[in-house]
Amino acid sequence: MTGVPASAAGGPSGARRAAATPAGRSRPGGTPGGEASRTRTPASPGATDSAAGGVPEGVPGSTPRGVSHDVPSGDGRDGDGHPARGKKIAAAAVNQASVWNIANLLTMLRLVLVPAFVALMLADGGYDPAWRSFAWAAFAVAMITDLFDGHLARTYNLVTDFGKIADPIADKAIMGAALICLSVLEDLPWWVTGVILGRELGITLLRFLVIRYGVIPASRGGKLKTLTQGVAVGMYVLALTGWLATLRFWVMAAAVALTVVTGLDYVRQAIVLRRQGIAERKAALEEMEA
Template sequence: MEPADTQPSNLNIANALTVLRIIGVPVFGWLLLTQGGESVEMRIWAFVAFTLLMITDRIDGDLARSRGLVTNFGKLADPIADKALTGMAFVGLAIIFGTWWFWAAVILILLREWGITVMRFIIKKYGVMPASQGGRIKTTLQALAIGGYLLPLELWDGTASTVLLVATHIAFAGAFAITMYTAAQYVLDARRLRAEQKSAA
C-alpha cells in the first residue's frame, strides 16, 4: 500500500518569512505615520522597511516552490500578507497626502485587490486562475509608486526630487490603470472558468 501524500509542515522557512511580513506591517505603518509623515528620517526608514518586506515576498515564494514547502497555510497567508502590506502603504500615504483624488484611487485599488483575492478563493472549486502578465506588471508598478511616494520627495527641494516625484505620479497612474484593467480581466476569466466547468459537468 502506497503511503498517502503528506503536506510539508507549516513550520518552515517560507511560512516564517510570510509571518514576518505580516508582523512587519504595523511596524512599517508606525514608521510611515510618525509625526504625520513629515519626518524625513522616518519616511526613509519606512521606505527601507517596505523594501525589505517586499523582498521577503519574493524569497518566500521562491523557497516554497524550490524546496517543496508549499502549504495550505502559505497559500492563504501569502496573499493576505501582500495585501496587508500594500494596503497599509496606500492608506498611510493617503492619510499623509490627504487629497480627494488620491483617496479615491486608493479606495478603488483596495476594493480591487481584496475583491479579486476573495473571488480567487471562491472560484478555486472550479479551477485555478493563474496570475496574468498584467497582474505581474500591476504589482511591479504598484511597488514602484509606493516606493517613490514613501521617499519624502515632496519635502526635498531640487530638480532631482521633482523629476522623481513626477516619475512616481506616472508609475501610480499606470498602476491604477492596469489594476482596474486586470480586475475586469480576472472577473471575465472567472466567469469563463465557471461556465466551462459547469458545461463539462
C-alpha cells in the same frame, strides 16, 4: 516385507501404525513423527504449514498464531501493507515541523513588518524625511521577501497550508497599510487607494466564488501590476521632490491602469471558467442519465 501397502497411508492399519511411531523418530521415506502431510522447506522461513492452514510456529520471521499481524516490516509497513504506527507519528511530526521553513518565516516577517511600517510612517506627524526613509526600508524589505518566499516554497517543495493562507494576507496587508497611510497623510488621493484595494479584495472574493470550477492562474499582467504598484507606493513613501515627485505620479498612474485592466481580465477569466464548469457538469449529468 519390503514395502508399505497403499492402504497404509489412509486405512485403519496405516493410522494405527502412524500412532505407534514414537514422536521425533522418522520412518524410511517419511517425515519426523510420521506427519507425511506436513511440508516445511528449510530454505524458506515463511513456508506455510498446510495441515494447520497458517504459518508454522517457531520459524524465524513468522507470526505466531493468535498474534496480530500489525508488526512493522523492513519498509515501515505492517503485515497488512499499511504504514506502521511509528511511521505515521514521525510523518505527522515532520509535517508540523515543515511549517517553520524559510518561506513561511519570510511570510511571518512581512506580517510583523506591517505594524512596524505604520509606526514609522506616522512617526512625528508623518512628514519627517528620516522616519519616512525608515518606513520605506521596512516596505522595501516586505516587497523583496514577497518575491522570494513564493519562489523558495515552489522550488524546494516548502508549500504548506499556512503559507497558502498567510502569504496573500501579508501581501495585501503591507500594500493596504501603505496606501491608507499615504491617503491619511494626503499624499495620495483616496480614490486611488479605493481602486487598488477594491480590485485586490474583489479578485480575491472572485477566486473563492469560482474555485469549484477551477483556479484562475496568475497572469504576467498581474505580476507586472504588482511590481508597478510596489515601485509606485515606495516612491510615494519617500519624501521626494522635483522631477522625482513628477515621475512617481506617472508610475502610480501606470499602476492604477494595470490594476484596472488586469482586474477586468480576471473577471473575464472567471466568467469563462464558470461557463465551462457548468457545461461540463451538465454534460456529465446527461451522460449518466443516458
